[in-house]
Amino acid sequence: MASQLDGQIELVCGVFSSDADKSIAFGKEIYLNDDRLYRTFDEMMASEARRSEEERMDFVSIVTQNNMHFAPAMSALDHGFPVIIDKPLCFTMDEAKQLRAKVKTTGLPFGLTYTYAYYPMLIQAKAMVKNHEIGKVRKIMVEYPQGWLSDKLEDTGQKQAAWRSDPQKAGISNCFGDIGTHCGHLAEYISGLKITEVLAELNAFVPGRTLDDDADVFFRMEQQAQGVISASQVAHGDENNLKFRIYGEAGALEWSNTDHNTLLVKKQGAPTQIYRTGVDHSYLHEETRLNMRTPSGHPEGYIEAFANIYRNFSDHVRQFKIHSSPDLRGTYPNIDDGFKGMALVSAVVASSANGNIWTKIKDKS
Amino acid sequence: MSSFIGIVHRVAAYMGENYVLTGGVFDIDFDKGNQFAAQLELDAARSYPSLDIFIEKELALTEEERIQVVSILTPNFLHFEMAKKLVSAGFNVICEKPITVTADEARSLEKLVQEKGVVFGLTHTYTGYPMIRQMKSMIAQGKIGRIQKVDAQYYQGWINPSIHQEEERKKVWRLNPKMSGLSCCMGDIGVHAFNLIEYTTGLEIDKVLADLDTLYPENELDVDGTTLLRMNNGSRGVITASQIATGEENNLSIAVYGDQGGLKWEQEHPMYLKHLIEGAPTQIYKPGNPYNSEFALESTKIAPGHPEGLFDAMGNIYNGVAAAIYGRPDRAGAFPTVHDGVRGMLFIEAVLSSSSQGQVWVKIS
Numbered sequence: 001m002a003s004q005l006d007g008q009i010e011l012v013c014g015v016f017s018s019d020a021d022k023s024i025a026f027g028k029e030i031y032l033n034d035d036r037l038y039r040t041f042d043e044m045m046a047s048e049a050r051r052s053e054e055e056r057m058d059f060v061s062i063v064t065q066n067n068m069h070f071a072p073a074m075s076a077l078d079h080g081f082p083v084i085i086d087k088p089l090c091f092t093m094d095e096a097k098q099l100r101a102k103v104k105t106t107g108l109p110f111g112l113t114y115t116y117a118y119y120p121m122l123i124q125a126k127a128m129v130k131n132h133e134i135g136k137v138r139k140i141m142v143e144y145p146q147g148w149l150s151d152k153l154e155d156t157g158q159k160q161a162a163w164r165s166d167p168q169k170a171g172i173s174n175c176f177g178d179i180g181t182h183c184g185h186l187a188e189y190i191s192g193l194k195i196t197e198v199l200a201e202l203n204a205f206v207p208g209r210t211l212d213d214d215a216d217v218f219f220r221m222e223q224q225a226q227g228v229i230s231a232s233q234v235a236h237g238d239e240n241n242l243k244f245r246i247y248g249e250a251g252a253l254e255w256s257n258t259d260h261n262t263l264l265v266k267k268q269g270a271p272t273q274i275y276r277t278g279v280d281h282s283y284l285h286e287e288t289r290l291n292m293r294t295p296s297g298h299p300e301g302y303i304e305a306f307a308n309i310y311r312n313f314s315d316h317v318r319q320f321k322i323h324s325s326p327d328l329r330g331t332y333p334n335i336d337d338g339f340k341g342m343a344l345v346s347a348v349v350a351s352s353a354n355g356n357i358w359t360k361i362k363d364k365s
Numbered sequence: 366m367s368s369f370i371g372i373v374h375r376v377a378a379y380m381g382e383n384y385v386l387t388g389g390v391f392d393i394d395f396d397k398g399n400q401f402a403a404q405l406e407l408d409a410a411r412s413y414p415s416l417d418i419f420i421e422k423e424l425a426l427t428e429e430e431r432i433q434v435v436s437i438l439t440p441n442f443l444h445f446e447m448a449k450k451l452v453s454a455g456f457n458v459i460c461e462k463p464i465t466v467t468a469d470e471a472r473s474l475e476k477l478v479q480e481k482g483v484v485f486g487l488t489h490t491y492t493g494y495p496m497i498r499q500m501k502s503m504i505a506q507g508k509i510g511r512i513q514k515v516d517a518q519y520y521q522g523w524i525n526p527s528i529h530q531e532e533e534r535k536k537v538w539r540l541n542p543k544m545s546g547l548s549c550c551m552g553d554i555g556v557h558a559f560n561l562i563e564y565t566t567g568l569e570i571d572k573v574l575a576d577l578d579t580l581y582p583e584n585e586l587d588v589d590g591t592t593l594l595r596m597n598n599g600s601r602g603v604i605t606a607s608q609i610a611t612g613e614e615n616n617l618s619i620a621v622y623g624d625q626g627g628l629k630w631e632q633e634h635p636m637y638l639k640h641l642i643e644g645a646p647t648q649i650y651k652p653g654n655p656y657n658s659e660f661a662l663e664s665t666k667i668a669p670g671h672p673e674g675l676f677d678a679m680g681n682i683y684n685g686v687a688a689a690i691y692g693r694p695d696r697a698g699a700f701p702t703v704h705d706g707v708r709g710m711l712f713i714e715a716v717l718s719s720s721s722q723g724q725v726w727v728k729i730s
Contacts, residue, residue, distance in 0.1 A: 199724050269655055271640065271648035272648065276647070281644075282644060283646060
């Protein structure tokens with residue numbers, strides 16, 4: 001969905017499941033060409049590489065479980081395809097080294113989806129730190145409580161929980177590998193400083209778990225900055241409550257995933273400032289504005305609201321062509337709503353112009 | 366005096382250490398009034414059965430001994446008669462709002478206060494919040510420019526459970542015109558919104574266009590209303606008030622917009638005043654900070670970041686200690702004890718020791 005947002009990227013082929021039949025069925029459902037639905041990633045890389053340069057895919061997106069990152073990524077690079085991949089990068093440090101070497105030798109673009117870092121207000125935070133707006137960094141606090149593994153969800157057959165808590169699939173860490181990595185990445189990304197050493201305590205609170213479901217980490221950074229990460233998957237009731245705070249010698253920044261269009265800018269003895277997203281906000285840094293799509297006061301969900309109207313409308317157009325009625329999912333504002341809107345406006349204008357009197361809405365055509 | 370508003374007045378009066386509760390007419394039922402006086406260990410001779418006797422006996426005392434100021438906290442219909450008698454007898458008065466039942470009564474009272482030269486205070490409580498005073502100061506300083514729009518909302522839901530059955534409705538004195546006066550919703554809470562608008566802006570509301578609802582034809586007084594406003598500088602505004610906004614508690618808010626910016630405040634979050642500035646980040650003003658006006662700073666008793674509820678918290682601890690001294694049944698956690706002090710010191714020592722030994726686990730013993 002994210003790849004489609006700007007109309008620059010088109011899905012042309014893929015492997016969509018480890019079950020080959022399911023993979024092909026899904027590809028058909030989204031109207032891909034039958035000859036570009038593949039059963040395995042090896043088949044896809046080889047077959048796409050044989051196509052003409054015009055026709056072949058431009059890059060691969062890898063969104064599999066952690067243990068299935070390395071092999072497809074290496075294969076893609078070997079066949080000359082740039083890669084965008086979910087984090088964590090791979091399963092072991094050894095795989096990471098091989099991948100990095102491969103990316104360097106091929107020179108191909110390689111992207112990692114540390115999603116949170118690219119919220120506009122965190123891009124702004126990074127730019128403000130770089131621009132010395134909070135002075136030299138002293139302290140970073142990153143919290144990431146989630147509650148979804150508070151009970152032993154992996155025993156219920158829930159797929160995500162099952163693989164994330166399985167050392168064979170998730171690797172050496174569950175909680176820290178999944179969400180602690182986001183915290184560490186944000187600390188380095190926004191401060192521009194490297195984490196040099198850590199003191200950690202990982203816990204597996206839910207009995208029977210071998211991998212961590214909770215983590216507390218002190219860290220030290222370059223230039224005497226320090227910080228703390230507290231991440232948990234057993235924080236009852238917390239959904240995805242990532243919060244980032246950074247304190248410098250001249251000010252502080254605070255951001256929360258649950259209110260991601262806001263960046264608080266704090267200076268001792270001055271009113272806290274609320275920075276908000278909006279392409280029209282000239283007080284934001286240029287890199288922030290280049291990473292936004294909507295005007296101020298219009299959160300990203302606004303685009304989804306629009307998308308619902310377009311989807312429901314196109315559903316109806318499709319059904320209209322085969323002379324059936326719209327399904328339940330799909331209403332959208334129609335001609336009657338437009339008419340009523342005009343009737344409302346004209347009644348309001350008449351009421352005011354006539355000296356503020358009750359005015360009937362004439363919504364019968 | 367034992368009602369909700371009685372407690373608020375009493376605690377508030379003690380807060381500045383300017384008042385001592387000396388005597389009064391504490392209940393319509395003299396026995397209950399005496400019980401109240403005994404509970405507070407007041408001089409029994411100064412618990413009076415009626416206001417007339419109160420005035421007669423107090424005037425017989427020397428000026429040094431005599432009560433200086435009287436608070437009127439009765440149902441609305443009694444305010445005027447009591448205030449008139451007290452002012453005529455030369456007492457200073459603090460009166461709950463609404464000041465009277467009709468505007469004519471209020472004007473005659475104003476005249477009497479001027480003649481007698483007493484101090485008369487009306488408890489439009491919300492004007493006492495530090496951030497409302499800051500708002501008033503900022504508007505007076507021209508921080509938001511020429512005012513062009515005001516919007517005050519006051520939503521409560523407490524009448525909803527009583528309004529739908531006649532029997533229940535009869536129990537609500539505010540719905541009884543004989544006790545409440547001309548209006549319930551606008552008289553009780555709409556007037557707060559009105560007062561806040563005039564108080565903060567320094568403007569007067571010149572004329573109104575109102576739509577009130579009693580919800581049931583047999584219910585005599587309004588429980589909901591919307592009022593359009595024209596201000597004496599030509600600008601427009603609106604007051605929306607309701608006591609049947611189901612689920613709302615005491616949701617009063619005010620927004621004032623000028624040609625340079627806006628100011629917004631909510632009673633349920635009283636420590637935050639938002640200053641909206643075109644093309645710049647919104648600023649959050651909070652009490653006690655040096656950037657506030659002198660008037661707002663004088664109205665704050667505690668350090669920044671300490672909400673007004675701190676007084677309640679401290680009061681609860683004092684109450685807990687008193688209960689223990691009087692040997693009342695011990696409620697665990699009613700106040701921190703010497704043992705909590707020991708635990709605190711052990712904690713601090715362990716933390717220092719852990720850090721100085723190079724970050725190792727240290728037992729709290």
